[in-house]
Amino acid sequence: MIEIKNVTKKYGSKKALDDVSFKIEDGDIFAFIGHNGAGKTTLIKAIMGIHDFDEGDILINGKSIKTDPISCKKIMAFVPDNPEMYENMKAIDYINFICDMYDVDEETRTNNIMKYAKLFAMDDKLNDPINSYSHGMKQKTVLIAALAHNPEILIMDEPFVGLDPKAVFDIKEVLNEMVKAGKTIFYSTHILDVAEKLCSKVGIIKNGKLIKVGTMKDIKGDKSLEKVFIELEETK
């Protein structure tokens, strides 16, 4: 469970996040949407403990990311918007490195790496250096590394960008499988039709303020998510 309590983050005098509060329960797939620069990545980085925030708190399964970051991070996995990785490494070494950080035993990591490498058609490519990869292959590598340690909470920043249709389909299958197992997924996206079909909950952020949050059904009603989003964007 992720609980965001009155989080405010300032860059100088500008509020990148302004008193944001909401809760994501176990088994939810939460889509976080907003225009460019609305504060999506800022909140994601705050949840992951990548940067600090000025006010409020973020609780991961009841533990604060501020006071107990290691315990919180241990159960989360992060997929950034731009798959920046240690480019000089081989992909398999990078995944092994991430698994070492999460203290994953050899059997679990072997099973998971083999499983996801095969699923994303990367099993014959993981021995190659990352700097030879395309954007999509890097994104798949980051996903394999994130899934290899069986996270309870998966945080993703625009995960579908640059992926081929088959990979998008496979990720959706993996996410559904995770949700069935009671895991929590939080991701930001601009692809609203995927979010509409995939997610149980949605939050819309505008200029650092959370303007709508709730179940997908409640937020969109009879309209499409795209229409709701555009209407909210156009209102001042």
Place this chain on the structure above:
Amino acid sequence: MKKIISLIKACMTSEMSLFKINLKHKSRISKIMIILFLCFAFMSMTASYSSMMLEKLAPFDMQYVVLSLFVFVISIFTFIEGIYKSGSLLFNCKDDQLLLSLPIKKSTVLFIRIFKFYVFELMFNSLFFVPLMVCYMIYTKVTASFIITSIVMLLLLPIIPIVLSCIIGTIITWLSGKFRFKNFAQIFITAIFLLGVFYLSFNIDSFIANIAQKAASVNELITKIYYPAGAYAKLAVDFHISDLLLFIVINLLIFIICIFGLSAFYFKINSNIKRVTTGSHKAIKKQNIKKHSQTRALVFKEFNTFFKIPVFIINAGWGIILFLIAAFAMCFKYDSFLKILTTSGVELGSIYQNVPLLVVLIVAVASFTTSITSSMISLEGRNYAIVKSLPVSSKRVLLSKVLAACLLTIPALLIGVFALAIKFKIDFITVLLIIGLTILMPLVSHFSGLIINLKFPKLQFDSPTEVVKQSISTFAALLFDFIVLIAMGYLLFKFADKSLNVMLLILTFIMGLIDFVLYLYLVKRGTRLFEDLTL
């Protein structure tokens, strides 16, 4: 022209952002203060050296010799540094894709790259050249023409060394592009070039002696070796506008020819070096997947970064390689070593007595000229977010970096120390103390380097060379190490009346204390700095 100015402005944004003074930010003010202090420290050192020489030469009215000598030395430094910097500054830069997609001439792209290199060298050269100018003006009656000549000289000073090093850098990159393992080939070829330069500079005596016989004065001698140095001194003493114009034209022509000449090969070499070894497309096996401790994984990540960046290896490894060469030369060329010392007036008895001190001194020089950690934080680049998102404490991340640096330096230093200890039959207690210092001295450099890099991170860069060779962090670390080295020399001098082992014990204690203080600072304040890191 407008296009070129916009390009230069865009390409140098990150470098110049530091100089934007915003008094509202305390951290920026303190950064600017430290930069000013660094500049002041470098300039004071140059000023004291130049005034010392000018004072000695003033009675003979030969102050101009200092001008040519300084220009010569600064140019040599720029050239040697440039040899291993130019390859990575010109080729395979992160903004290649952007620049090459723009509707601009290929030579303009190369010009931007070399200009960026030039601006940095200009700033660096100013630290040495401006104090020289001021001291010269104190010791000599000068006219306005001297100031004009000096400003022109300062602006032109980096050109010839940069052009030469860019040509060599291009050759090295072209040659290494022909190999499967380009990085190792680049390191190997650069090392050969550098060793060649060092060999030539040590064996240049007969060449210089030959010129000296024909040269009427020291100034003429330097002029014959390096034209700009002599030309500057000549203009300072006997100003002629025609000479100045000729001097400007020669330098600019060299620069223009270099741009157009290199741009004929630049893009072919650049695209060739981008070819990546893609491996064998072998499917992963269970043997590829192994579990390691967090610390080991973090240390190996640092090794991976170190060994995949040629400029990092050459820059950081140079001190260690020279130390090993010196140590083994002392062991195997023992007689020549003794001969050099005895012919310079040192008594044989005192040589044996002072060998342990000499060992400590060369270990100290190797340790304090090998700042690996001062670029380790910066080299994380945009990956800093990955490390910060991992369930591992900042303390462990930082100490792993120090441990990696220790593993890269201390074993090599210990090998040299053991070889010297066996050859010179140094007694057991003294050897133990030297070993202690061999561990504690690099630690000082590694702890301080990391702290300085946390204070001055440069997470955005187009080439790792900008971080390893041209960042404030590496300069500050270099200065800090230099100060420690000087302080150590002072302590050795101060306690010269004490017995050898007591002296070494005092040094060991002081180094241990510095390490402890730096460790505490790193763990308490450094971890906070790491957590606050942001792009």
